[in-house]
Amino acid sequence: MSDIFESLESEVRSYCRGWDTIFERASGSFLYSEDGRGYLDFFSGAGALNYGHNHPALLRPLMEYLLSGAVIHSLDMKTTAKRRFLETFHELILKPRNLDYKVMFPGPTGTNSVEAALKLARKVTGRTHVLGFTNAFHGMTLGSLAVTGNSMKRQGAGVPLTHASSIPYDGFLGDDALAFSWLRSALADSGSGLDKPAAVIVETVQGEGGLRAARASWLRELSDICHQYGILLIVDDVQAGCGRTGKFFSFEDVGIVPDIVCLSKSISAFGLPLALTLFKPELDLWKPGEHNGTFRGHNPAFVTGAAALEHFWQDGRFEQKIAAVAAQLHEGLRLIADATEGASVRGRGMLAGIHYSDPKAAGKIAAESFTRGLLVETSGPEGEVLKTMPALTISATELRRGLEILAEAAESVTGQRIVLKTVA
Numbered sequence: 001m002s003d004i005f006e007s008l009e010s011e012v013r014s015y016c017r018g019w020d021t022i023f024e025r026a027s028g029s030f031l032y033s034e035d036g037r038g039y040l041d042f043f044s045g046a047g048a049l050n051y052g053h054n055h056p057a058l059l060r061p062l063m064e065y066l067l068s069g070a071v072i073h074s075l076d077m078k079t080t081a082k083r084r085f086l087e088t089f090h091e092l093i094l095k096p097r098n099l100d101y102k103v104m105f106p107g108p109t110g111t112n113s114v115e116a117a118l119k120l121a122r123k124v125t126g127r128t129h130v131l132g133f134t135n136a137f138h139g140m141t142l143g144s145l146a147v148t149g150n151s152m153k154r155q156g157a158g159v160p161l162t163h164a165s166s167i168p169y170d171g172f173l174g175d176d177a178l179a180f181s182w183l184r185s186a187l188a189d190s191g192s193g194l195d196k197p198a199a200v201i202v203e204t205v206q207g208e209g210g211l212r213a214a215r216a217s218w219l220r221e222l223s224d225i226c227h228q229y230g231i232l233l234i235v236d237d238v239q240a241g242c243g244r245t246g247k248f249f250s251f252e253d254v255g256i257v258p259d260i261v262c263l264s265k266s267i268s269a270f271g272l273p274l275a276l277t278l279f280k281p282e283l284d285l286w287k288p289g290e291h292n293g294t295f296r297g298h299n300p301a302f303v304t305g306a307a308a309l310e311h312f313w314q315d316g317r318f319e320q321k322i323a324a325v326a327a328q329l330h331e332g333l334r335l336i337a338d339a340t341e342g343a344s345v346r347g348r349g350m351l352a353g354i355h356y357s358d359p360k361a362a363g364k365i366a367a368e369s370f371t372r373g374l375l376v377e378t379s380g381p382e383g384e385v386l387k388t389m390p391a392l393t394i395s396a397t398e399l400r401r402g403l404e405i406l407a408e409a410a411e412s413v414t415g416q417r418i419v420l421k422t423v424a
């Protein structure tokens with residue numbers, strides 16, 4: 001297919017290469033191509049569409065807002081939409097969880113939130129070094145890339161990525177690794193050569209880097225070390241947050257309270273660009289305008305973001321719904337993984353997938369899934385993990401259908417028969 005996308009759009013384009021069709025409409029867990037074919041979406045905009053496509057409870061208030069003559073762009077001026085979003089976020093998210101955070105609107109993307117977090121951590125501590133983890137992904141701008149693992153993405157920087165180093169994530173050194181004994185010793189010994197870091201930045205589940213999920217005990221130990229040494233703990237919840245792993249924040253069940261939290265992807269709830277950086281009030285040492293930008297908090301995104309909090313996060317019912325579909329997803333993935341020697345399920349909640357020992361398997365299964373009408377991507381440095389990220393709002397029937405397609409695709413690639421009969 002030679003078309004305007006190939007003739008005009010840069011070679012940098014990526015997702016459109018594996019999913020070579022032209023999408024026109026979308027609703028709930030389905031995307032529809034121009035030729036009318038429906039694709040079940042187990043990708044969800046890389047986590048930007050946790051509530052599915054065009055959810056009516058979000059579309060309606062957005063349409064009303066747009067037609068009402070309300071303000072769209074306002075830099076960081078006070079608007080009715082922003083007040084509603086801040087009040088709702090405070091009432092329904094921060095207050096019930098006893099989280100005392102200030103809210104900053106950086107630029108509208110995940111990497112903008114990470115850059116703001118890193119900048120603030122360096123400013124507050126007066127230190128420059130930041131620790132990140134093996135296989136981490138934090139975004140494509142230079143500060144975020146410096147704490148990102150993937151060598152191909154790092155190479156793209158074109159300049160040395162400095163003032164950061166990478167330490168082993170949970171599971172990187174094998175299951176019962178020494179965890180933090182090196183880090184503890186290095187911080188305690190003034191001869192270790194490790195500059196005392198301003199911050200450690202961590203994902204609770206590595207969305208792009210292969211779906212490793214950190215154990216709660218590992219995250220608690222990391223948090224303890226940070227407290228002990230006065231190092232700020234940044235949780236990048238851009239992908240794992242907003243309900244993706246079961247609770248609103250991915251660290252809620254873990255028993256840690258990060259100093260700084262990055263949110264983006266699904267915080268607007270509708271696929272509109274919006275990001276937040278949250279931090280403890282005593283860290284709020286910014287001078288007015290010291291971190292600036294034209295698109296910090298977009299009113300239409302405030303409208304859909306607030307509407308989603310009101311629609312889904314008033315009580316615990318949505319968390320129960322997520323727990324049910326996540327159990328169904330993990331059961332299905334386990335049955336698919338069981339059929340292949342060396343394959344195992346990774347991830348947590350609705351951010352889960354299958355790690356294959358053959359690094360080509362996941363990519364082939366994703367391609368076979370597409371021909372069967374299912375969008376699913378891969379994760380990990382070699383694309384060795386099949387990554388599923390259905391909408392949190394998906395029905396049990398749609399989820400089952402997607403798992404069936406995945407099983408068929410996996411059968412065609414691995415030659416192993418898969419029976420999904422125990423999936424509800």
Ligand SMILES: *Cc1c(COP(=O)(O)O)cnc(C)c1O
Pocket residue numbers: 046108109110111112114137138139140203207208236237238239240264265
């Ligand atoms: C996607 C992602 C980012 C970057 O977000 P962009 O909006 O693409 O800049 C940062 N951190 C994590 C964990 C992500 O998944």
